[in-house]
Amino acid sequence: MKTTSDIRRDFLEFFRSKGHTIVPSAPLVPANDPTLLFTNSGMVQFKNVFLGSEKPGYVRAADVQRCLRAGGKHNDLDQVGYTARHHTFFEMLGNWSFGDYFKEEAIAWAWELLTQVWGLDPHRLLVTIYHTDDESFDIWHKKIGLPADRIIRIGDNKGAPFASDNFWQMADTGPCGPCTEIFYDHGAHIAGGPPGSPDEDGDRYIEIWNNVFMQFDRQPDGTLVPLPAPCVDTGMGLERLAAVLQGVHGNYDIDLFQHLIRKAAEFTGTADLQNKSLRVIADHIRACAFLIVDGVLPSNEGRGYVLRRIIRRALRHGWMLGQKGPFFSRMVAPLVEVMGEAYPELAAKQEFVEKALLAEEERFAETLDSGMRIFDEVADKARAAGGAQPVIAGADAFRLYDTYGFPVDLTADIARERGLSVDMDGFEAAMEQQRETARAAGKFGNATTMPAELAAQLSPTQFLGYDKLTDGGLEVVA
Ligand code: ATP
Ligand code: MG
Ligand code: MG
Numbered sequence: 001m002k003t004t005s006d007i008r009r010d011f012l013e014f015f016r017s018k019g020h021t022i023v024p025s026a027p028l029v030p031a032n033d034p035t036l037l038f039t040n041s042g043m044v045q046f047k048n049v050f051l052g053s054e055k056p057g058y059v060r061a062a063d064v065q066r067c068l069r070a071g072g073k074h075n076d077l078d079q080v081g082y083t084a085r086h087h088t089f090f091e092m093l094g095n096w097s098f099g100d101y102f103k104e105e106a107i108a109w110a111w112e113l114l115t116q117v118w119g120l121d122p123h124r125l126l127v128t129i130y131h132t133d134d135e136s137f138d139i140w141h142k143k144i145g146l147p148a149d150r151i152i153r154i155g156d157n158k159g160a161p162f163a164s165d166n167f168w169q170m171a172d173t174g175p176c177g178p179c180t181e182i183f184y185d186h187g188a189h190i191a192g193g194p195p196g197s198p199d200e201d202g203d204r205y206i207e208i209w210n211n212v213f214m215q216f217d218r219q220p221d222g223t224l225v226p227l228p229a230p231c232v233d234t235g236m237g238l239e240r241l242a243a244v245l246q247g248v249h250g251n252y253d254i255d256l257f258q259h260l261i262r263k264a265a266e267f268t269g270t271a272d273l274q275n276k277s278l279r280v281i282a283d284h285i286r287a288c289a290f291l292i293v294d295g296v297l298p299s300n301e302g303r304g305y306v307l308r309r310i311i312r313r314a315l316r317h318g319w320m321l322g323q324k325g326p327f328f329s330r331m332v333a334p335l336v337e338v339m340g341e342a343y344p345e346l347a348a349k350q351e352f353v354e355k356a357l358l359a360e361e362e363r364f365a366e367t368l369d370s371g372m373r374i375f376d377e378v379a380d381k382a383r384a385a386g387g388a389q390p391v392i393a394g395a396d397a398f399r400l401y402d403t404y405g406f407p408v409d410l411t412a413d414i415a416r417e418r419g420l421s422v423d424m425d426g427f428e429a430a431m432e433q434q435r436e437t438a439r440a441a442g443k444f445g446n447a448t449t450m451p452a453e454l455a456a457q458l459s460p461t462q463f464l465g466y467d468k469l470t471d472g473g474l475e476v477v478a
């Protein structure tokens, strides 16, 4: 069986053999872009290369990039535990051409790697293309031999060309182009339709690899001018591919996650390894540990608050499993066992990460239990107020936030599990009211709540782009 480690190595070896320079993963906190919350794909560290302001010493590159989609434009936090394929933290295998090869080589190599090196059954693969991209259609159909009915054209279903899943664009202007995505059919026993169909959100057909072809420079007036040297930017989810190669359906069933899940079960005294909370804990320890490795500490704003929210969600899942003592910080050691070799920076900071997590565990332990009791009360109140869809009042969500340290997305998550929702506008209003009161009184927020000596060991990250809290996530305001 191919382990996750084997797959990382195979991927890099394959692209090395095709003349690619292997580059290291960039940190989760983007170095070159203060408006981006987290590195959410492999191309982030190459943004300036695509924009032409940076020239690396190579025209072909490949890497394994750690990514986080837990805030900002890409937020998969609410998918975790609900789909077979989404994580907050995941690893993206990527290969790039900077003005060198284009569609033909990219598609042919993707196919060669999947079907020859890894031996995937071609009959289980299907692809999407951008509806006008006949060039990609011809490559898939004529050169690769994929039947036309397994090449799905995806149009501008959401109004604007750049809103299509198959047209990628860095910003409103600049480099952009069509993409082709490769899907794996896990079989008719799993619910869900092919991409582009009404039930495409099921988990039968799982998207494994996105190949983006940057070939235009979008002008302010919307016109597309061909780029003199088109580029390729690809991303494949390591965990999704591992599931396929290990003959399992869900990402959480792969070797790496099974190790974490077994440990989470041990530390929380849980017998049922299928328990959803174990999956959430296994997901969240990766996000939290790597955020801390990359310089983020729990705090009440910006990136630090995203970290705090993820930690507290994990702790609440431990609580649901009956674990009232520290368990989350203990997950760092098993994480190092499965990822420390690929990420020596994780192994090197193990003790620091454990300490930071333990401090946050102890802190939240003081209010979690009583907060959960309050939650039950306000949930009863919401139900008693009647209606088919009971709503937790904004003021109650605010009390949970302010007095018990429940980030509003945590409250919303618990509510969702119990068929309730939260009045987010009401929460915002209560929050705004408190800000006004604080301003009037000349008080300042307590931004960082880490013990000072821990905080001093890491330089704080700066983040400039987001400052508004909406529907459980942080949204772009710029
Ligand atoms: P999906 O439609 O399944 O949410 P996506 O279209 O948002 O995926 P891309 O932005 O195209 O994903 O990212 C490239 C690849 O990264 C995907 O094809 C997938 O294999 C992987 N990937 C994306 N999001 C996640 C996630 N949250 N967890 C694990 N892998 C992911
Ligand atoms: Mg997605
Ligand atoms: Mg997709």
Ligand code: MG
Pocket: 165, 181, 207, 210
């Ligand atoms: Mg995609």
